Amino acid sequence: MELTLLGTGTPAGLPRPDCPCAVCAxxxxxxxxxxxxxxxxxxxxxxxxxxxxxxxxxxxxxxVGVRQVLLTHPHDGPAVDVPAxxxxxxxxxxxxELTLISGHRVRAMPMDHxxxxxxxxxxxxxxxxxxxxxxxxxxxxxGLAAYDMVVGDVIGRPDAVARLxxxxxxxxxxxxxxxxxxxxxxxGPELDRRLAAAGARAVPDGTTLIVxxxxxxxxxxxxxxxxxxxxxxxSLEAEQRLQTFPDVVYVATGGARDGDAEWxxxxxxxxxxxxxxxxxxxxxxxLPLLTADGPPLLIDCLSLWLTEAMDKAGAWDDGHWAxxxxxELRARVTELVAAVRATSRTVVAVTNEVGSGxxxxxxxxxxxxxxxxxxxxxxxxxxxxxLLVVAGQALVLRG
Numbered sequence: 266m267e268l269t270l271l272g273t274g275t276p277a278g279l280p281r282p283d284c285p286c287a288v289c290a291x292x293x294x295x296x297x298x299x300x301x302x303x304x305x306x307x308x309x310x311x312x313x314x315x316x317x318x319x320x321x322x323x324x325x326x327x328x329v330g331v332r333q334v335l336l337t338h339p340h341d342g343p344a345v346d347v348p349a350x351x352x353x354x355x356x357x358x359x360x361x362e363l364t365l366i367s368g369h370r371v372r373a374m375p376m377d378h379x380x381x382x383x384x385x386x387x388x389x390x391x392x393x394x395x396x397x398x399x400x401x402x403x404x405x406x407x408g409l410a411a412y413d414m415v416v417g418d419v420i421g422r423p424d425a426v427a428r429l430x431x432x433x434x435x436x437x438x439x440x441x442x443x444x445x446x447x448x449x450x451x452x453g454p455e456l457d458r459r460l461a462a463a464g465a466r467a468v469p470d471g472t473t474l475i476v477x478x479x480x481x482x483x484x485x486x487x488x489x490x491x492x493x494x495x496x497x498x499x500s501l502e503a504e505q506r507l508q509t510f511p512d513v514v515y516v517a518t519g520g521a522r523d524g525d526a527e528w529x530x531x532x533x534x535x536x537x538x539x540x541x542x543x544x545x546x547x548x549x550x551x552l553p554l555l556t557a558d559g560p561p562l563l564i565d566c567l568s569l570w571l572t573e574a575m576d577k578a579g580a581w582d583d584g585h586w587a588x589x590x591x592x593e594l595r596a597r598v599t600e601l602v603a604a605v606r607a608t609s610r611t612v613v614a615v616t617n618e619v620g621s622g623x624x625x626x627x628x629x630x631x632x633x634x635x636x637x638x639x640x641x642x643x644x645x646x647x648x649x650x651x652l653l654v655v656a657g658q659a660l661v662l663r664g
Contacts, residue, residue, distance in 0.1 A: 274298030337397035401425030411436030423508035431511035493654035
């Protein structure tokens with residue numbers, strides 16, 4: 266089954282008309298995106314958008330052979346000049362199935378947002394799922410067969426990908442294509458990086474894909490370390506990397522602090538922005554989690570883990586440090602790093618980048634700075650991808 270993406274942007278397109286933001290200002294050439302529309306085997310058009318005939322011609326196709334035009338959502342944008350001879354556009358009631366003269370079968374799927382999703386099966390059996398902007402499938406059962414390709418709003422609705430993964434509809438060989446792309450995320454390498462972390466990708470307008478080409482599916486890094494300074498956005502970056510995965514275990518190493526209202530507010534803010542399907546575990550005992558099988562782990566953060574490890578080793582006191590605290594702490598770090606090396610789970614860990622500013626006034630403060638630097642370096646050595654977050658911008662150091 267051949268799929269041509271005539272457009273990959275939101276209904277308003279990218280750049281948005283009269284929008285002064287930086288992303289719209291730089292959305293030129295291959296980064297510019299018309300409203301999303303899909304041409305399937307030159308026989309089925311999903312969403313009729315302005316300039317569809319010209320977009321098809323630029324991609325080397327024609328709309329002359331289109332036998333069915335289906336809409337996924339209300340089209341309130343610019344008026345569409347319907348090409349002569351094109352069938353009237355319509356929407357199929359949820360659950361209904363059409364069989365086209367070309368042999369394609371199209372089934373309408375209910376969404377949790379105004380609109381209709383379409384499952385398209387080719388005469389040869391390849392299966393494509395197309396989701397409208399801002400929508401996720403409603404009422405998915407577990408144990409579904411994996412689609413060959415899923416096309417949807419990965420950036421705007423990462424939970425839709427998580428739901429499809431949980432049900433089995435997205436499997437290891439499913440090619441996930443991001444469309445309905447807006448100005449929420451910078452284009453170019455940053456968009457590619459963000460999507461790759463979700464096991465997805467974006468393509469320019471006019472790209473033709475073959476549904477079922479496994480080699481095109483990006484590999485998701487299994488172990489990632491995210492480092493950065495205070496309020497740099499490192500925790501948010503780590504959370505975004507796992508938003509498309511169900512049943513994530515969020516490992517909070519900070520624990521509770523009785524009577525500290527400011528700390529409680531920080532913890533509450535973190536919980537509010539996490540998906541409801543994630544489970545939170547408050548512990549610094551990371552070894553059992555890393556050695557057991559299970560869903561992805563998000564560890565936030567290593568600096569608080571080190572604080573607790575130094576407490577147990579008595580490493581803050583110069584006398585205890587010299588009398589065995591150093592040896593005990595290094596052994597704990599070695600155990601942790603070995604567990605990261607051997608783990609079979611997907612792991613995203615957050616840490617603090619220290620030592621770039623003021624030198625701590627106390628010996629214990631300098632000791633913590635040095636040991637965290639050593640821990641970060643050792644942990645990073647075991648990760649496929651390492652990111653440094655500065656002013657909310659993620660810089661790829663490895664991967």
